[in-house]
Amino acid sequence: MLLAIDTSTGTSVAVVGRTGTLAERTSADTRGHAEVIGTFITEVLAEADVAPPALEGVAVGMGPGPFTGLRVGIAAARVFALGIDRPVLPVVSHDAVAYGRSERVLVVTDARRRELAWSRYAAPGADGLPVRVEGPALTPVAEFDTVTSVAGYVRIDAATIDAGLLGILALARRDAGLPPGPSAPVYLRAPDVTLAAPKKVTP
Amino acid sequence: MSWTLRPAAASDLDAIDALEHATFPSDAWSRDMLAIELAGEHTHYLVAVDDADAVLGYAGLLAPRGSGQGDIQTIAVAASARRRGIGAALLDALLAEARSRDAREVFLEVRADNPVAEALYASRGFERIAVRPAYYQPDGVDAVVMRRIVPGGRNEAPESANLHDSGPRRPLVLGIETSCDETGIGIVRGDEMLANVIASSMDEHARYGGVVPEIAARAHLEALAPAIEQALQEAGVALDELDAVAVTSGPGLAGALMVGVGAAKALAIATGAPFYAVNHLVGHVGADVLNHEPLVGDGGLELPxxxxxxxxxxxxxxxxxxxxxxxxxxxxxxxxxxxxxxxxxxxxxxxxxxxxxxxxxxxxxxxxxxxxxxxxxxxxxxxxxxxxxxxxxxxxxxxxxxxxxxxxxxxxxxxxxxxxxxxxxxxxxxxxxxxxxxxxxxxxxxxxxxxxxxxxxxxxxxxxxxxxxxxxxxxxPLRLCTDNGAMIASLAAQLIAAGHPPSRLDVGADSTLPVTVIQA
The missing domain is CATH 3.30.420.40 (ATPase, nucleotide binding domain)
Structure with a gap:
């Protein structure tokens, strides 16, 4: 069993086992991640009737996502895993959306600032696991035609990432002996700063 | 070798029976009794198993729903698998089960000649309430009866006011501070500082001439877990010993605060420790409680x-x-x-x-x-x-x-x-x-x-x-003056000692938290 957390869009927390999702809480609110995360974790553990030490690890969506909220889930997952001395299983959040689809898909999420984050997936192989062939990447909304113009992909606009699917995917990948996802957050943007020129003064 | 917990099944009876006799040679339960326990309507038995599904330990709870009470029936871990946290994990899992069955009180009996077990129970909030003389026969060993009161779950505010002055006087608290550019993790026991790890992102801000909130928040995320591990190591304490996890919930940079708040809640839940969200500025004053060798001044902090x-x-x-x-x-x-x-x-x-x-x-x-x-x-x-x-x-x-x-x-x-x-x-x-x-x-x-x-x-x-x-x-001293986690842990330790209940798990980061809100 895993605890699974994704805060790349709204907040989604689940407990999953090899039989599927045992409990899940999801909020589409793109603010308030820090508020709900504790309650959601407590509730899914209680509903799934699982004590923290019984978990095998913590799956977490690494983004892409607007960074303030994204960090809340990653921080919670890393520290929860530390607290129970189990591994973190990172997953690119878009992979959870593509998981379970039999056709070729284009996963799209809001990246704010008039940009969209997207990833492209080939049809899955025999193991059913998503095969990301392009992305995750950022493209301005105004230029998004350049992304959608590639024929043959079913576009999925995901308002939330399902932590249950994300967790089941993490388990399936691990059971298949595949390497974990990226260990660093998928921010896709540099920190938002402009370098101010220091004022020149003769000493 | 790793291990996991799973519910016990009837097919585990042989392994449990063998372990029962190995662990309690003089007063083992009979195989029939174990079978009844495993199949009981009001019981909940778990086994700890290794990679090959071999049973390393087991534990059971009796807690009829609606009774409001639970009993830890037994906990046993194979001699070869001890000292790996299996007993504690089994206990924690049973306590979570008890909570889900709305048990407000959980009881257990422990042999008076088993201080290791009693210490484990005490670490989970069990207190001695009675001694049953010569309870364990034929050895004639006393039983210590212990009880743990669950005030609506450890992370919820107690409903009754009489718990307010029952806090430990010198609680062991881990504090997390991420309000600006310093990731601070401190561990205190009462007014004693055990660790104060500070990871600063100051160098990353230097080229911008001031703290860049997004850079600070990214740095917190990367620094947190390693800093927690380092602080635990320096303090020489284990996570399951903590009496509380404390965090700065404000004032400070919103995005930076959120990293700490999210992490602190997760750590509190993972370890079962109460969660305290406290005020950064009052934390600076709280630092002085740890200050036994001030740069200037002598004696303890005097108020007002x-x-x-x-x-x-x-x-x-x-x-x-x-x-x-x-x-x-x-x-x-x-x-x-x-x-x-x-x-x-x-x-x-x-x-x-x-x-x-x-x-x-x-x-x-x-x-x-x-x-x-x-x-x-x-x-x-x-x-x-x-x-x-x-x-x-x-x-x-x-x-x-x-x-x-x-x-x-x-x-x-x-x-x-x-x-x-x-x-x-x-x-x-x-x-x-x-x-x-x-x-x-x-x-x-x-x-x-x-x-x-x-x-x-x-x-x-x-x-x-x-x-x-x-x-x-x-x-x-300067290390306590700059932003640090020890001051946050110290303030929480004072709050606990004064009987303040934990914070709610749904408090958020508040970049403008007023100083009058000492605990969020």
Whole structure:
């Protein structure tokens, strides 16, 4: 069993086992991640009737996502895993959306600032696991035609990432002996700063 | 070799029976009795298994739903698998089950000759309530009866007020501080500091001339888990020993605070420890409780005291009557924080970030009275409304004008004199207002805190002027003055000792948390 957390869009927390999702809480609110995360974790553990030490690890969506909220889930997952001395299983959040689809898909999420984050997936192989062939990447909304113009992909606009699917995917990948996802957050943007020129003064 | 927990099945009976007899050779339950226990309607049995599904341990709970009570029936771990946390994990899992069955009280019996087990139970909040003489036969060993009261779950506020003064006096608390550019993890036991790990992202901000919130928040995320591990190692404590997890919930940079709040909640839930969200500024005062070797001052913290907290993000004057229940904001900066003013003036003078040490360095050769820079909010009309408030933006502008005037006249800027005079203006207004508060309120005690206390001139002037005014001055060591996790743990430890219940798990980060909200 895993605890699974994704805060790349709204907040989604689940407990999953090899039989599927045992409990899940999801909020589409793109603010308030820090508020709900504790309650959601407590509730899914209680509903799934699982004590923290019984978990095998913590799956977490690494983004892409607007960074303030994204960090809340990653921080919670890393520290929860530390607290129970189990591994973190990172997953690119878009992979959870593509998981379970039999056709070729284009996963799209809001990246704010008039940009969209997207990833492209080939049809899955025999193991059913998503095969990301392009992305995750950022493209301005105004230029998004350049992304959608590639024929043959079913576009999925995901308002939330399902932590249950994300967790089941993490388990399936691990059971298949595949390497974990990226260990660093998928921010896709540099920190938002402009370098101010220091004022020149003769000493 | 790893292990996991799973519910016990009837097919585990052989393994459990064997383990029962190996563990309790003189008073093992019979196989029939074990079978009844495993199949019981009101029981919940777990086994710990290794990778090959071999049983390493088992434990059982009896808790009929609706009864409000539960009993830990047994916990056994194979001798070869002990000291790996399996017993504690089984216990925690049963306690979670008890909670889900709404058991308000959980009981157990432990052999009086098994102090290791009793210590484990005590760490989970079990207290001795009775001794049953010679309960374990044929050995004639006493049974210690222990009880754990579950006040609606450990992470929820207790419903009954009588729990308010039952907090441990010297609680073991891990504190997380991420309000600005310092990731601080501290561990305290009561008023004793066991670890104070600080990872700063200051170097990453240097090229921007000030703290960049997004860079600070990214750095917190990467620094947190390693800093927690380092602090635990330095303190020599294990996570399951913690009495509480504390975090700064504000004031500070919102995105930075959220990283700490999210992490602290997760750690509290993962370890079963209560969660305390506390005020950063009051934490600076809480640091002084750990201060047994002050830079200035002697004895312990005496209350009430006026506290002057000066950092890159804050300039606040507080009246602290009681650390856990009565803190009043007398005044604060209405524009830049003092530390921010140092950074901005350093930039005007072509000096690197952070500005405080640089201004200090060049001011050493300057005349502090060369230029009379303005003292913000000290004019009679300002004192009516802003008696204890501060303003540094006018001062910064005055410095800029002075520099520009010199350049326009084709003169070289007297950097040393400007730096010394600017610093003197900041120090003067800080201490004048702080001492006015001491005098007005009849409180002859002043505590300094915050990163700007690292400024030598501020400390020296504070010593002089407090002595002249008959005010007892306290300055904690610098490591406790700058932002750190120990101060947050310390404040929470004081709150716990004073009987304050944990914070709710749904409190968020509040970048403008008022100082009157000591615990969110």
């Amino acid at each position: 005291t006026v506290a002057l907290l000066v950092s890159g993000g804050h300039t606040s004057l507080l009246l602290v009557r009681d650390l856990t229940s009565d803190v009043e904001l007398l005044g604060e900066t209405i524009d830049d924080a003092a530390g921010e003013a140092f950074d901005k003036v350093a930039r005007l003078l072509g000096l690197p970030y952070p500005g405080g040490p640089e201004i200090d360095r060049v001011a050493a050769d300057g005349d502090p009275h060369a230029i009379r820079f303005p003292r913000g909010l000290t004019a009679a009309k300002d004192l009516e409304r802003h008696r204890y408030d501060f303003s540094f933006s006018g001062l910064k502008t005055a410095v800029a004008r002075h520099v520009e005037a010199a350049q326009a006249a084709g003169e070289s800027v007297p950097v040393a004199d400007v730096a010394a005079s600017f610093r003197e203006a900041v120090v003067d207004v800080l201490l004048t207002k702080a001492l006015a508060a001491c005098r007005d309120l009849g409180v002859p005690r002043l505590l300094l805190g915050g990163g700007v206390v690292a400024n030598r001139r501020l400390r020296d002037a504070a010593v002089e002027r407090c002595a002249a005014a008959g005010v007892a001055l306290r300055i904690p």
